[in-house]
Amino acid sequence: MQFDRLRRRDFIPLLGGIAAWPLTARAEQAPARQLIGFLSPLSTATGSKNLQAFRAGLREFGHVEGRDVMIELRFAEGAPERLPALAAELLALKPAVIIAGGPQAAVAVRNLTKVAPVVMNSSENPIALGLATSLTRPGGNITGFWWGDEGLIGKQLELLKELVPGIARVGIMVDPTDRNTTEPLKSLPAVTRALDLVARVIEVHAPTAFSDALAIATRENLQGLHVSITPLFIGHRTEFTALAANARLPVVYGIREFVEVGGLISYGMSLPGRYRDKARLVDKILKGASPADLPIERPTKLELAVNLKAAKALGLDVPWFLQQRADEVIE
Numbered sequence: 001m002q003f004d005r006l007r008r009r010d011f012i013p014l015l016g017g018i019a020a021w022p023l024t025a026r027a028e029q030a031p032a033r034q035l036i037g038f039l040s041p042l043s044t045a046t047g048s049k050n051l052q053a054f055r056a057g058l059r060e061f062g063h064v065e066g067r068d069v070m071i072e073l074r075f076a077e078g079a080p081e082r083l084p085a086l087a088a089e090l091l092a093l094k095p096a097v098i099i100a101g102g103p104q105a106a107v108a109v110r111n112l113t114k115v116a117p118v119v120m121n122s123s124e125n126p127i128a129l130g131l132a133t134s135l136t137r138p139g140g141n142i143t144g145f146w147w148g149d150e151g152l153i154g155k156q157l158e159l160l161k162e163l164v165p166g167i168a169r170v171g172i173m174v175d176p177t178d179r180n181t182t183e184p185l186k187s188l189p190a191v192t193r194a195l196d197l198v199a200r201v202i203e204v205h206a207p208t209a210f211s212d213a214l215a216i217a218t219r220e221n222l223q224g225l226h227v228s229i230t231p232l233f234i235g236h237r238t239e240f241t242a243l244a245a246n247a248r249l250p251v252v253y254g255i256r257e258f259v260e261v262g263g264l265i266s267y268g269m270s271l272p273g274r275y276r277d278k279a280r281l282v283d284k285i286l287k288g289a290s291p292a293d294l295p296i297e298r299p300t301k302l303e304l305a306v307n308l309k310a311a312k313a314l315g316l317d318v319p320w321f322l323q324q325r326a327d328e329v330i331e
Helices: 002-029 044-060 080-092 103-110 152-163 179-195 207-219 231-235 237-246 271-286 308-313 320-325
Strands: 034-040 069-075 097-101 118-122 142-146 169-174 198-203 224-227 251-253 265-268 303-307 328-330
Touching: 034 044, 034 080, 034 103, 044 069, 044 097, 044 231, 044 271, 069 080, 080 097, 080 103, 097 103, 097 271, 103 118, 103 142, 118 271, 142 271, 152 179, 152 224, 152 251, 152 265, 152 320, 169 179, 169 207, 179 198, 198 207, 207 237, 231 237, 237 308, 303 308, 303 320, 308 328
Parallel strands: 034 069, 034 097, 097 118, 118 142, 169 198, 169 224, 224 251, 251 265, 303 328
Antiparallel strands: 265 303
């Protein structure tokens, strides 16, 4: 009887140990949450749509924020000079991968590390920036998307010419500190010759200069404007489109977000679409792929958006064939 009691006494802790072992093992085997850094030159409000698209893309690949991934956000709030310090903050957290919004963000990270994986988007050639050795095999720690101009500004100005009868003089609004806008200027002389246009480049350094820039366009009898995608213009797109409408100047933009807040027409790639696509590359990196082996991709589709209300306010008729071609028509 005593022996039986001893056996039971010894056996109960043993059972407890057996019962506890699978729980301990499961805890030890539970996957750690991988950290994704998100670095953007835009403001928090302006970049929210891109962030939502990225999060949606992650969910499509089975990554649940808070369960197996965490996202650490850093927005430069439209001040690109803040990007190096923000990049350093993210790298100190040892992220599994960093999302770099725009070439300035990618360069800021690259200047600090050649090890941490980066998924970027750039309008400038990543090879010329030193971010990759080739598009098919980047060879370093950076991959992502490149939508180099390669005539895009010509297609945008061609659309403006289709909308504005007899247009001959156009203004090209640029932020001289951002190569997103200065890079396309290389092809501008050939483009304007082909379209029989005279172009006037107008430099804009800050939102406070919008009114002065539009006054120059009016004073010099420019009949339309071209505005590219940079943090300066994107972050203040509502303000700029309203000022352009008051000045009665037709403007072609590079992304549909301008048209959604009252701009006339846009033609270019989808920013939220690119961020959704970034989730696919991030998924591969989180599963062990190296950015060195992931080709830098080019967008296969550009989108056209037209605002009929804006056109009517300017006294312009949008041709039916143009409306048929548009991906979005705002009534």
